[in-house]
Amino acid sequence: MAIRLTINGEKQVFHGDPRTSLLEVLRDTFRLTGAKDVCGEGFCGTCNVHINGEALPACLRPIGMLEGAEVTTIEGLSPMGTFNAVQAALEKHDVVQCGMCFPGLVMTMSKFFETNSNPSRAEIKSAMTGNLCRCTGYELIVDALASIAHERGLVQ
Amino acid sequence: MREEETGEVYFANSLDEAISILSDRERSLVPIAGGTWLMRSEKRKEALAPGFLALSNVSELRGFHMESNQISIGALTTHHDLGVALEGSPELFGLADAARISATPGVRRLATVGGNICTDGFHSPDIATALLALDAQVEVAGASGTSSLPLSEYLNSRKERPLDEILVRVMLPRMAGATSHVRLTMKSSGDYPVAIVSVGAVISSTSVLTDLRVAIGSVEETPRRWTALEDALEGQVFRPEECKSQARDLSVDFNGRDAVDAPGSYRVSVLPHLVQSALASIFNQKRGG
Ligand SMILES: Cc1cc2nc3c(=O)[nH]c(=O)nc-3n(C[C@H](O)[C@H](O)[C@H](O)COP(=O)(O)OP(=O)(O)OC[C@H]3O[C@@H](n4cnc5c(N)ncnc54)[C@H](O)[C@@H]3O)c2cc1C
Ligand code: FES
Ligand code: FES
Numbered sequence: 001m002a003i004r005l006t007i008n009g010e011k012q013v014f015h016g017d018p019r020t021s022l023l024e025v026l027r028d029t030f031r032l033t034g035a036k037d038v039c040g041e042g043f044c045g046t047c048n049v050h051i052n053g054e055a056l057p058a059c060l061r062p063i064g065m066l067e068g069a070e071v072t073t074i075e076g077l078s079p080m081g082t083f084n085a086v087q088a089a090l091e092k093h094d095v096v097q098c099g100m101c102f103p104g105l106v107m108t109m110s111k112f113f114e115t116n117s118n119p120s121r122a123e124i125k126s127a128m129t130g131n132l133c134r135c136t137g138y139e140l141i142v143d144a145l146a147s148i149a150h151e152r153g154l155v156q
Numbered sequence: 157m158r159e160e161e162t163g164e165v166y167f168a169n170s171l172d173e174a175i176s177i178l179s180d181r182e183r184s185l186v187p188i189a190g191g192t193w194l195m196r197s198e199k200r201k202e203a204l205a206p207g208f209l210a211l212s213n214v215s216e217l218r219g220f221h222m223e224s225n226q227i228s229i230g231a232l233t234t235h236h237d238l239g240v241a242l243e244g245s246p247e248l249f250g251l252a253d254a255a256r257i258s259a260t261p262g263v264r265r266l267a268t269v270g271g272n273i274c275t276d277g278f279h280s281p282d283i284a285t286a287l288l289a290l291d292a293q294v295e296v297a298g299a300s301g302t303s304s305l306p307l308s309e310y311l312n313s314r315k316e317r318p319l320d321e322i323l324v325r326v327m328l329p330r331m332a333g334a335t336s337h338v339r340l341t342m343k344s345s346g347d348y349p350v351a352i353v354s355v356g357a358v359i360s361s362t363s364v365l366t367d368l369r370v371a372i373g374s375v376e377e378t379p380r381r382w383t384a385l386e387d388a389l390e391g392q393v394f395r396p397e398e399c400k401s402q403a404r405d406l407s408v409d410f411n412g413r414d415a416v417d418a419p420g421s422y423r424v425s426v427l428p429h430l431v432q433s434a435l436a437s438i439f440n441q442k443r444g445g
Contacts, residue, residue: 001162001164001165017162017163018163018164018165018208019163019165019204019205019207019208021195040196040199041195041196041199042192042195042196042259042260042262042263043260043347045260045262048262054265055261055262055265056262056265056266057262057263057266059195060190060191060192060195060196060263060266061191061195061266062165062188062191062195062208064163064164064165064208064210065165065188065191065208065210065212108261108262126261127261129260129261130259130260130261130262130263
């Protein structure tokens, strides 16, 4: 079965079992390994990508349900060599440790900042609840993300 | 990667088409809504269904309508969309909370009300438990026609339901009073609740509890109403410690489910405290309002 979809702005065709998860397709067929395969069942958020404008776990989406979909992965989030505000804040605050959780976290929080440009710390934490990090203890991530609104002069 | 297997994903474009495809047992397609349960089959050491019948194009399963005497919630409504739709409805605070705090934000954008109710084998459904406390009815459609039945009856008959049946929508009578939804998780979010208590009640100006509805999820295999506690507390003045103590006495009613996250006895032992907090929450809502 052939499934046509757009990944990072490029038209792609997948041939194979339509029940295969988008995560497997991204990593094994298209070699887009930014989305990580950790729990494989929706708990950790390391595989989050944007599907038709929503941040969703790629491990839970059968590719056969994505005919015509627009998918953006961490590789296609910002033009090569540039960072969006979320990536820049995490880099500037030197938050990243092993880095396993960060592609998914960046995808989740980039979408979140599109819909809420002036979040409180509580809102940031609540938006991050589906993204587990085993290294940082989270507070540094929240500090970095809160700085985005601060720098935009938005935070109370 | 299932390279050699040739699975199928077929999109039904109407309810009639979905039912007729499900009636064709040669195809053995399984309806898929959000996929948050079905896509994890192999993690549960179950075979992935040979093919999926995607329901997402079936317009009859969509929609949220709030009328003066009833609320209708389409089966494809996601947890996220339900949370948004219920903003500003204080009498449905419990259901709104169930929709807003269950699972994770990404999962809530996928998982549907229909999937939450239809998943036999998922013991901790927040939405189904909250709906039980609201006296929900479900509408189902199959080759033999359309009918409605109480949610409790549906939940208890899931193993025997016809394979061509689709859950179309949930109907809630408009009720007086307030509701609340309390769940105990081991972490603050993301994992399944060890126990869920969803309650609805009218509290009079003299703090008398009437029309009490207490639904319990995750403790046994299937969520259910705690009718013995409802009967014991009906018409009583709300006193938190007494409610807790009555719940403790009556919790022999439950045969807790053992699982890796908690033994059954623990699930039962936390119920009195959760009941007390759920009732206190509606009492506080009343005072606040
Ligand atoms: C990490 C994680 C954590 C979660 N935590 C929670 C939680 O704490 N609380 C909670 O309530 N939920 C939680 N869930 C979500 C849970 O999986 C869903 O609520 C629900 O059980 C599945 O909904 P779905 O639409 O994804 O169903 P699907 O996976 O699409 O389907 C599930 C079952 O329902 C059937 N089905 C679906 N829709 C219909 C219909 N309209 N008619 C007939 N049959 C139908 C399917 O055939 C299948 O058997 C969690 C999910 C994940 C991945
Ligand atoms: S790998 Fe998808 S959520 Fe963990
Ligand atoms: S930095 Fe290692 S898991 Fe988050």
